[in-house]
Amino acid sequence: MKQAVNQYDFEQAFRACGRFGGDHDNFSYEALKLLFDWFEQYEDDCGTEVELDPIAICCDFTEATYSEIVSDYDCDNLLMILQREQDDPEDIEPEAVAEFLTDRTLYVGRTDPSSYSKLEEPTFVFQSF
Numbered sequence: 001m002k003q004a005v006n007q008y009d010f011e012q013a014f015r016a017c018g019r020f021g022g023d024h025d026n027f028s029y030e031a032l033k034l035l036f037d038w039f040e041q042y043e044d045d046c047g048t049e050v051e052l053d054p055i056a057i058c059c060d061f062t063e064a065t066y067s068e069i070v071s072d073y074d075c076d077n078l079l080m081i082l083q084r085e086q087d088d089p090e091d092i093e094p095e096a097v098a099e100f101l102t103d104r105t106l107y108v109g110r111t112d113p114s115s116y117s118k119l120e121e122p123t124f125v126f127q128s129f
Contacts, residue, residue: 002049005052007032007033007036009052010032010035010036010039010052011029011032011036013052013054014026014027014032014054014057014058016054017054017055019054019055019058020032020054026058026063027058027061027063027125028063028111028118028119028123029117029118030111030112030113030117030123031063031111031125034108034109034111034125035057035108035125037109038108038109059128060127060128061108061125061126061127061128062125062126062127062128063123063124063125064123064124064126065121065122065123065124066094066097066121066122066124069097069100069101069124094110094122094124097110097124098110098124101124101126104129105126105127105128105129106126106127107124107125107126107127108125108126108127109124109125110122110123110124110125111123111125
C-alpha cells in the first residue's frame with residue numbers, strides 16, 4: 001500500500017523521527033525542499049516510487065557549507081584549480097563547489113538563504129561520500 005506525500009508530509013516525517021525542527025536537525029527547511037523536489041523528479045524520471053525513509057535519507061545525504069566541505073573532504077586545492085581565477089579559497093564560486101560535488105557524487109542542489117531563512121550562508125545538498 002502506497003501513500004502520496006506532499007512537501008509538508010515529507011517534512012513531518014523528518015520531524016516525527018527527531019531529524020527536523022529540533023536540536024538535531026539533519027537538514028534545513030531549504031535543504032528538505034531540495035530533497036523533496038529531487039525525489040519527486042527521480043520518481044517521475046524513472047517511473048519508480050521511492051519509500052519515504054527519513055533515517056535512510058539522513059544517512060545517505062548531507063547538507064554542508066563550503067567550509068564544512070573543504071574541511072571534511074580536504075579539497076580546497078582542488079576547488080581552487082576548478083575556479084582558476086581566484087587565489088583565495090574563500091573567494092571560490094559556488095559553481096566550483098557544485099562541479100566538485102557533481103564529479104564525485106549525486107549533487108542535489110544549493111540552498112539560497114533569504115530574509116526568512118535560518119541559514120546564514122548557502123549550503124550544498126549531496127549524497128554522502
